[in-house]
Amino acid sequence: MRSGWFEMFDKVKHARWPIGAGIISVLIGSFLWFISPGATVLPLPEKLKAVQYFQADANLRTFWSNLDDAQLARDLDMIRSGGFNAIILMVPWGEFQPSIQPIRYDDRMLRRLHHVIQEAESRGLWVILRMGSHEILPEGVQGGDWWTGAVLTNEEEFAAYRGLFRVIANATRGYPRILYFWSWEDTYLWPQPWYGGLEDNRRAWREWCRSKNASLSFWNARWSEQNQTWEQLEIPDSRKYSGDNKVGDFWAFADSYIIQRAPELARALREGNPNGIIGFEARIDPDDTYHHLDTFRTITDYDFAASWYYPYQGVPLTHVAPLLEAREAVRELALQLQAVAEWGRRPVFFEQIGAALREENLDHQRLFLISATELLLTESLGYGIWAWQDYTLNSVYNPGFELGIDRWHAEGDVLDVDSSSHAFHGQRAVQLRPGGLIRQDMAGYGGRFCSLYARTEQLEKATLLVAIERLQDGRVTDRQERVLQIGPIYEQQVIEWESSSADANGARVTIRLPDDGPSSVVVDLVRCYSMISHLGICDVSGNPRQPLLDELTRVNARGGGSLAWRLRSRWWSLARRLGWMTTRVDTARQPGGQL
Numbered sequence: 001m002r003s004g005w006f007e008m009f010d011k012v013k014h015a016r017w018p019i020g021a022g023i024i025s026v027l028i029g030s031f032l033w034f035i036s037p038g039a040t041v042l043p044l045p046e047k048l049k050a051v052q053y054f055q056a057d058a059n060l061r062t063f064w065s066n067l068d069d070a071q072l073a074r075d076l077d078m079i080r081s082g083g084f085n086a087i088i089l090m091v092p093w094g095e096f097q098p099s100i101q102p103i104r105y106d107d108r109m110l111r112r113l114h115h116v117i118q119e120a121e122s123r124g125l126w127v128i129l130r131m132g133s134h135e136i137l138p139e140g141v142q143g144g145d146w147w148t149g150a151v152l153t154n155e156e157e158f159a160a161y162r163g164l165f166r167v168i169a170n171a172t173r174g175y176p177r178i179l180y181f182w183s184w185e186d187t188y189l190w191p192q193p194w195y196g197g198l199e200d201n202r203r204a205w206r207e208w209c210r211s212k213n214a215s216l217s218f219w220n221a222r223w224s225e226q227n228q229t230w231e232q233l234e235i236p237d238s239r240k241y242s243g244d245n246k247v248g249d250f251w252a253f254a255d256s257y258i259i260q261r262a263p264e265l266a267r268a269l270r271e272g273n274p275n276g277i278i279g280f281e282a283r284i285d286p287d288d289t290y291h292h293l294d295t296f297r298t299i300t301d302y303d304f305a306a307s308w309y310y311p312y313q314g315v316p317l318t319h320v321a322p323l324l325e326a327r328e329a330v331r332e333l334a335l336q337l338q339a340v341a342e343w344g345r346r347p348v349f350f351e352q353i354g355a356a357l358r359e360e361n362l363d364h365q366r367l368f369l370i371s372a373t374e375l376l377l378t379e380s381l382g383y384g385i386w387a388w389q390d391y392t393l394n395s396v397y398n399p400g401f402e403l404g405i406d407r408w409h410a411e412g413d414v415l416d417v418d419s420s421s422h423a424f425h426g427q428r429a430v431q432l433r434p435g436g437l438i439r440q441d442m443a444g445y446g447g448r449f450c451s452l453y454a455r456t457e458q459l460e461k462a463t464l465l466v467a468i469e470r471l472q473d474g475r476v477t478d479r480q481e482r483v484l485q486i487g488p489i490y491e492q493q494v495i496e497w498e499s500s501s502a503d504a505n506g507a508r509v510t511i512r513l514p515d516d517g518p519s520s521v522v523v524d525l526v527r528c529y530s531m532i533s534h535l536g537i538c539d540v541s542g543n544p545r546q547p548l549l550d551e552l553t554r555v556n557a558r559g560g561g562s563l564a565w566r567l568r569s570r571w572w573s574l575a576r577r578l579g580w581m582t583t584r585v586d587t588a589r590q591p592g593g594q595l
Contacts, residue, residue, distance in 0.1 A: 044277070046085060047377050047559060047560055048128070049377070050085070050351070051079060051384065052351075052384055053088065053089060053387070055068055055071055055389060055391070056391050056541070057391070059391040060391075060394075061092070061394065061396075062397065062398075064092070065398040065399075068426060069115075071542065075542075080124065082537075082549055082553045086127070086177075088129075088130060088351060088384045089116065091130060091131050091168055093132045093136065094136035094137040094139075095109055095136045096109045100138045110171055117178070120177075121177055126177040128180075130182065130186075131168065131182040132186055133183075134148050141157050142154065142157070142200070144506075146443055148186065148188075149201070150198045152204075153198075153201050153203070153257065158264075161187070162265060165268040165272065166268040166269070166271050166272040169269045169271070169272025169273040169276055172273065173273035173275070173276065181349075183306065184258050184281060184282060187258070189253070190254075192238065192239070193237055201235060204257070205233065205250070205253055206231075208256060209230075209233060222245050238287075247287070252294075255294050255295050256294075258295045258298065259294060263301045266280070267301075277303050279306045280301070281305070282296045282305065284339075293343055299346050300345065303347075304347045305344035305349070306350075306351045307349075308353065309352075311326070311329030311333075325364075326367040329368050330371040330372055333375065334568075335573075337569075347380070349381040350376050354385065365535075366548045369548065373555050374560065377558075378565040378566050379565070387533070389542060390535065390540040392531075393532070394527045395442040395443075397440065400425045401416065401426075402427065407440060408440050409439050412432075412435040414436040430523050430524070431522050434515050434518075435515045437511060437512035438511050441471070441507070441508045442506060442509065443506050447528050447529045447531075448496055449527070449530070450468060450494075450495040450497065450509060450526075450528045452466070452523055452526045454484070454493060454521055454524070455488055456518055456522075457519060462486045462513065463485060463486070464517075465512045466482050466484060466509070466511050466512075467481040468481075468528070471506040472506075477502035480500075482495050509526065511526070
């Protein structure tokens with residue numbers, strides 16, 4: 001990459017040239033390095049100007065089950081007219097491969113994937129697929145939604161996961177504007193009790209320890225423990241131990257599985273689509289003082305390195321979280337770009353940049369995003385903004401019943417209504433008759449709000465009961481219920497639950513029409529959420545934040561290549577190399593030293 005210029009400097013330094021000629025050569029070389037474009041060598045005809053595509057009620061866990069096709073067409077038209085040329089889509093593992101025993105693929109989701117890609121390509125948009133994300137997991141795997149418990153350590157689970165990559169790549173190989181990448185985040189092992197409770201992880205942890213040092217007394221001394229047998233070695237709990245040798249050793253163990261598995265996933269993508277452009281997002285942020293730079297070794301099997309950055313996380317690569325000023329944040333972004341390019345030795349695509357988490361920071365968001373996109377279009381493959389639209393972080397799967405009552409449990413007289421005349425959202429809704437109920441268990445739900453649309457099918461009002469139960473490993477730890485009065489016109493009902501101190505790692509929502517109720521109630525678009533994300537170019541109603549969109553449109557029209565940004569970036573890069581500017585990961589080390 002740019003290290004070639006520094007090699008030239010070394011040759012000039014030791015050559016037997018006249019001093020004047022040497023100085024001139026150094027100045028010329030420095031000038032050429034400062035103005036040369038960043039490394040973007042990929043078979044792409046243009047820089048990527050992407051948005052993470054969500055809808056307000058189709059995002060993360062709900063995107064493929066609740067996608068509004070009419071809104072999709074409107075959004076893609078607006079995205080294209082704003083000068084963007086790509087959208088980024090999540091491909092959740094369990095959404096497309098709902099079972100691994102036996103392995104089964106959902107043809108409905110594959111048809112929806114084709115539909116979205118075709119709509120995008122008809123407008124000249126690239127589609128970038130984030131493969132195997134973890135917000136929905138298949139039946140038969142250990143763990144639950146949002147945490148892939150043992151996919152890296154269990155051969156059966158990993159074979160199914162690898163198969164997903166191959167199948168999706170093969171299904172999309174005919175599209176000319178397609179890219180793929182995956183992230184360490186979707187498969188990672190964590191030093192937490194629920195990971196340590198899985199036998200595959202415990203076995204792999206003990207095998208890794210023995211491969212590093214076969215003496216149990218070595219580990220006892222290193223961790224200040226008194227294990228009598230290898231079977232007593234447990235995975236550490238980082239909530240109790242922070243920054244000690246055992247947690248650091250666990251991070252090295254977890255990284256070793258990323259390093260081992262990444263080439264296999266690259267092969268699966270290339271088997272499915274030999275001409276596909278593929279990328280990997282290595283772990284850029286350290287834990288305490290332990291870095292994860294070894295995971296960057298795996299990027300050599302891929303065409304590009306993916307990365308992310310948010311200024312609210314503070315100086316990148318740390319856990320410090322002040323909201324940086326926009327100018328300072330862009331400088332830190334430039335340093336991170338330079339570090340990822342150096343460690344990964346591949347062109348870099350920032351698939352995820354975002355700004356403020358709070359509505360009052362929209363001016364900060366605008367200033368940061370304009371500067372960041374200018375920088376990335378000049379110095380990298382491009383950018384992906386998180387996200388196109390604000391959204392409710394809904395934990396309910398299939399909230400608008402567009403997949404019928406898939407993932408809902410129904411009792412009594414419940415009817416899936418396939419008619420736009422019944423539905424408030426989309427084409428389907430659910431009809432409850434007296435005594436009928438629906439419920440759904442949600443993983444990792446910590447929300448305070450529940451909302452739904454409902455109406456009676458007669459003139460008199462009806463009573464509808466809505467309950468939320470907080471669950472700890474499937475056991476109810478807290479229950480609250482509300483009574484709603486429903487009329488003949490669709491109306492949004494919003495419930496704010498009381499705070500609870502009960503332990504919970506999941507929740508259950510139940511909607512029931514009492515036995516003595518009227519003839520029927522129609523329910524649609526159920527949400528259980530903790531917040532509304534304000535990271536979008538458009539608000540939750542789909543209205544663009546016009547000043548931001550207008551400025552991004554102008555940046556996209558220019559297309560990068562700004563000499564001012566190039567000079568500024570090169571100055572920061574040179575300052576980092578000379579030690580005048582640093583990121584904390586430059587000096588991070590594993591606690592206690594490397595094994």
